[in-house]
Amino acid sequence: MTLIRRILLRLLTMAITLFGVAVIVFFVIRVVPGNPIAMMLPPGAGEEDIARLKALYGLDKTIPEQFVIWLSGVLQGDFGTSITTRQPVLALVLSRLPATLELSVVALVIAVAIGGTLALTGTRMRGTRSEGAIDVANGMALSVPDFLWGLVLILLFGVLWPVFHISGRVSPSLDLPFVTNFYLFESVLRLRFDIWADLVAHMFMPALALAIPLAAIIAQLLKQSLKETMHLDYVTLSRTKGYGENHVITREALPNAVLPTLTLIGVQFTFLIGGTVIIERLFSYEGLGNMAIDAVINRDLPLIQGIVILFALIFSVVNLVVDLTYAALNPRLRHG
């Protein structure tokens, strides 16, 4: 009952937010002084051609009219046609979405792995020099954004010690037998581990760049909440039962310390997804973000709209999922 109400309420705010995003993007874009039509035409095209093209893309109507037309299209799954490629926006966006999703999820996994390990090690070594070292590293990792970590990684692992690819999603020489664009996922299903390895070698650097700041946040917060939990009576009681420190940390303290960290990971994960825009550009990774920057540079209005709405949708869904996971994991909420 409470869970269903919670979901409905979240869906409602989500709808309002998405509508707000749609309105803002739509109107902001239409203030563009540069004329996208003019850019599309060969030099020497006449007034007539311009008018025809404008009509084709609906740009001859008033802005509110355009918005209503566009929105009713969107509600039916029609995001319009890209001006530069003349393909349906939805198809274009969906073809790139898997690449970005795979990158984000891999980055999240790396961040959780590194952050979790650091938090657990720091808790295990609390009060020693190692804990201090972890804190200092965390502080550094937090202060510097993914874009700079990306550049540092390019230098370290692309130039100084070139073990990973620093450009692209997959080696162009490879023959891809895939039917979906979830290459990483499909390569595992098809047991093509050669392709899988190539994908990972390409993805690791951008994913790590995205993961470093998040890993630091996770490490910091989880360690903090672990340390607080370690003083609680049930942890002490578990020690008297004969359990070692590792068991006490991972079995007794961790499940309770994870909850506050989880909500934060949700918010931070949306930041991470936002970071893919520039990181994909930096690593020439063919995802949504890279496409978005091209779209902006080319003034491809329908495509920009589609991408921004899609990003906003992903953000909202992530927040919803986190909220629900939190409710599902917390016994108090589950039964309350």
Added chain:
Amino acid sequence: MADGRSQVKRRAGARLWLSATWLGLLVLGAVFAPLIAPQDPLAQDLFGARLPPFWEAGADAAFPLGSDSLGRDVLSRIIHGARIALGVALIAGTLTCLIGSGLGLIAGYFRGWPDMVISRLVDIWMAFPPVLFAILLIAVLGTGLSSIIIAIVVIDWTRFARVIRAEAMSQGAMDYVASAQVAGRKRFSILLAEILPNVLPTIVVLLTLEMGIAVIVEAILSFVNLSISTDQPTWGSMIAEGRLSIHQAWWVLVFPLVTLFLTVLSFSQLGEGLKDHFDPVLR
């Protein structure tokens, strides 16, 4: 116990000093750029292209950190780039701070419909990927320094609004505010005289952090070639250039990157240091 505490304090102090020193040097460099820079940052010399830094064979002492693919002096471009980076940090940071904190104070103290509108806006803003939003705005506004500044303000005001709103709310619930209200003082004068001074430390910390963010945003925008006219030396455009010639001339990427890295780190550490300083209880 007492020992550990003083050790933390000392480390925090060193952090503050190192950051402040680096930023101070940078400000000096920016102010006196034309006097300090060994070369004209725009002067091209295709015969002196990709000179290595001074300690490598084939270096030219007049180009201490080497030159890029057009033969422009890397050091001079970094020094001149500091002008744009710090200018953007200062102006965009301050404007963002004023607008964001103002809205946050209003929302947090007056509550009611202004709070509803502002909070809703913040929610919507949170659903935008910030980098994409920035690029979009630049595309709309056209390139140039003022566009960058506007873009940063438009994107980042929520950072201030969110935090300051929460602080103003908790301050507004304190007894001293209630007693001032009972005493019949105007709400706006209470806001300025009672609430503002109490949230000021937080504002200063956020402002410092925001300056670092502004530097990064400017670098990102010039990296995707949307910042200022391309012949202006900016760290971001140097990095973009260096990224392309990374296998031929690493120094074109490394030096501006290190500068940017240290600057962003310094702003952030300065902000964290100030936070500890203002916070009477050590975190």
Added chain:
Amino acid sequence: MSFLTIENLNAEVGPAPILRDVSLSVAAGEVRGLVGESGAGKSMIGKAVLGTLPSAIEISSGRIVLEGEDLQAMRPRDRRRVIGAKAALIPQDPLTALNPSRRVGPQITDRLVDILGWTRHDAQTRALELLDEVQIPEPERVMRAYPHELSGGMRQRILIASAFAAEPKLIIADEPTTALDVTVQKQILKLIKQMQARHGTALLFVTHDLGVVSKICQSLTVLYGGKVLEDTRIGDFFARPAHPYSAALLAATPKYTDPAASLTPVPEAVIDGVRAEIEAFDRMHGHV
């Protein structure tokens, strides 16, 4: 033969002594009270025995012997196992002593399965028996419940069951009733006494309350400032306390016969006497 023997235990935090030459013993099946004002170090003694002292506190000398085994001489890993197998704790606050994210059942059986190597099935059966023994209705349902679904009294019963689960020879109860309602306190106290008698467990009972001591203990240790002032049989203590502080303490304890007399605090002069005693001890042991 005493089951637990503490000999000349000294513990410090930095330069400040927390325990001063503490010696006490608990015979097999005996109930020993440990009383003293707040901060006297009662909990620290319990923690020293169970190996859960805060990291700031260090044992500088002395021995803790559990059934003939010197705990201080063992490797930490072995020490934990020995303690887990032979001793158990009934904690003070049942609201915080159960892990909120784990079901109750596994929190009772985990020691049996993981440390003592029982089968899951045996442990389960044992836990149900024990829950029945501590008078918990519907034990199966309670085993599957999360702690927050149960009342404070129920949780303390579960913790008692859990403490007795492995048939330990020693149980340390650190003010096991102070966090409970007065009516529940009596029931829990009675339950602990019953369980102790039935299982023949030695019990070190930490409390402020001499009334409680008179009901369940056979012997008593009085502590002040981490120093043992008196170690005596319970009858002797109430008849003729040997230390002036003990006498004052006794005078300050509520008596059912004469409630007005219970308001006498421990006189300043007695406290000063005890302080002087402790200072003399510290001088002798080189603490300033």
